[in-house]
Amino acid sequence: MSAESESRNTEPWGSFDENQGGGSAVIDMENMDDTSGSSFEDMGELHQMREEEEEEEEEEEGGGDGGDGEFLGMKGIKGQLGRQVADEVWQAGKRQASKAFNLYANIDILRPYFDVEPVQVRSRLIESMIPVRMINFPQKIAGELYGPLMLVFTLVAILLHGMKTSDTVIREGTLMGTAIGTCFGYWLGVSSFIYFLAYLVNAQITMLQTLSLLGYGLFGHCVVLFITYNIHFHFLFYFLWLLCGGLSTLRMVTALLSRTVGQTPRLLLCGTLSVLHMMFLLYLHFNYHKIIEGLLESLEGPPMVPMQRVARDVPVLTLNSTLLITH
Known part of the structure; x- marks a missing residue:
């Protein structure tokens, strides 16, 4: 058994033609179907298509932010980047305003006094x-x-x-x-x-x-x-x-x-x-x-004096004067 195994192990390897019984082991690259697998070029095209779709969606959501980026010559800065910058500026101004307001509103500042x-x-x-x-x-x-x-x-x-x-x-x-x-x-x-x-x-x-x-x-x-x-x-x-x-x-x-x-x-x-x-x-x-x-x-103003009734003298006309007036 040992002799046979040694003889088998020491036998030289044959070629592909000998083992396959005369079959051809040459791979025909021209006859392969292009859709059988995805190459690196296909993956790159898919990735580029996805990026273009995302940019179109961001332009629809962001409105005119993309126009400003193109006008400035920076096509890579789109609506989302503009919104992020505006939000950062707003937050920074808000923090400064709140800090200035808290300087006067915080009671801990006046507590030592x-x-x-x-x-x-x-x-x-x-x-x-x-x-x-x-x-x-x-x-x-x-x-x-x-x-x-x-x-x-x-x-x-x-x-x-x-x-x-x-x-x-x-x-x-x-x-x-x-x-x-x-x-x-x-x-x-x-x-x-x-x-x-x-x-x-x-x-x-x-x-x-x-x-x-x-x-x-x-x-x-x-x-x-x-x-x-x-x-x-x-x-x-x-x-x-x-x-x-x-x-x-x-x-x-x-x-x-x-x-x-x-x-x-x-x-x-x-x-x-x-x-x-x-x-x-x-x-x-x-x-x-x-x-x-x-x-x-x-x-x-000065105090108002209440109104009072004052008696006035009314002249009494005699009978002769009344007759003269009537005539």
């Missing part, structure tokens, strides 16, 4: 009436707006209370908007003006610190007006004006002195603040109600 404990507010109210002698080093100024904002609203309430306790006759409402405009106008307007002067004289203070400093300075105004609206003595007002108003003003002046260099800049900045702050208290006590009365008279 109002994150303060009531104990800190109470201590800062007391400190606003105590001047500090140290002016060689910059004094610390609180950078929060909760206390100043509450003081401005308190001043508005005191003004409305003074209008009720005084002789001011208000027939239709109390004109709360006028009080709010006066108090907030002074706080924001004078703070902006003082900050502008501080910028000119190179004082080391920010706008937030200016708002906080001037807002806490209104504590003396609230104390003076609340007392004098209930106790009507001019001597008491002048005494409290010099005491409470002067102490609060002096506190702000020392804070600005510690952050300003030079005699002339200090005189300009501190003198302007002192005059504005003290004169505002005089205005609220003496002239505010007169201006409100004049405004009410101009808006509502």
Whole structure:
């Protein structure tokens, strides 16, 4: 068995003609059917046809986007690419607009300016009436707006209370908007003006610190007006004006002195603040109600006098006069 197998394995291979019994093993390529299989050329044509169909569908959906691409000389940019670019531009503009809107609408941005404990507010109210002698080093100024904002609203309430306790006759409402405009106008307007002067004289203070400093300075105004609206003595007002108003003003002046260099800049900045702050208290006590009365008279007009019947003398004609008239 082993000899036979070795003889079989060692036999030389024959040709195709010998194994097939004389049959032809030549493949006739010319007689093959072209539809029997798909070549690479056929696949390329099919792929090109599909791409053309997709481009026609996109042109029908996209409208005139393809015309713009041909006009610019970029035939490959069709309607879908144009829509994608327009969508990206729209989304980018929308994100920028929403980011700018959220900058003012997001409450987290304003939270640090109002994150303060009531104990800190109470201590800062007391400190606003105590001047500090140290002016060689910059004094610390609180950078929060909760206390100043509450003081401005308190001043508005005191003004409305003074209008009720005084002789001011208000027939239709109390004109709360006028009080709010006066108090907030002074706080924001004078703070902006003082900050502008501080910028000119190179004082080391920010706008937030200016708002906080001037807002806490209104504590003396609230104390003076609340007392004098209930106790009507001019001597008491002048005494409290010099005491409470002067102490609060002096506190702000020392804070600005510690952050300003030079005699002339200090005189300009501190003198302007002192005059504005003290004169505002005089205005609220003496002239505010007169201006409100004049405004009410101009808006509502003088009070109408009710109509009354007046007796009139009717001449009585005698009989002779009547006869003469008839004849």
